[in-house]
Amino acid sequence: MSVIYILITVSLIVAVIFFVAFVMAVRGGQYDDSYTPGVRMLFEDELIPDERDTKQSDPSNNNQ
Template identity: 75%
Template structure:
């Protein structure tokens, strides 16, 4: 029965350690989205082409 208490204590300590590491990572900005702006730059031309096609179609009507 004492083994259960030891394992429970160790698991709570490990869980608290992971939680603290997670909070530190969030505060340091590790989960900030730095990928989307670079991808948005690649697809920006397609958005401009679609807008120009729509404007050409509306001008013809």
């Protein structure tokens, strides 16, 4: 048996693995909403609930 059969079989298996990963991603709903996840990852979630953010400046008063 020639090595080419093994190589092609291996490459096909790899391709099929990717294909299955794609199908699972679609099934998991990853293609349903292509906008929100991109925004979500930009949020910072290190807020401390008890501390009031008093340093915040009022956008209407910052004309120096």
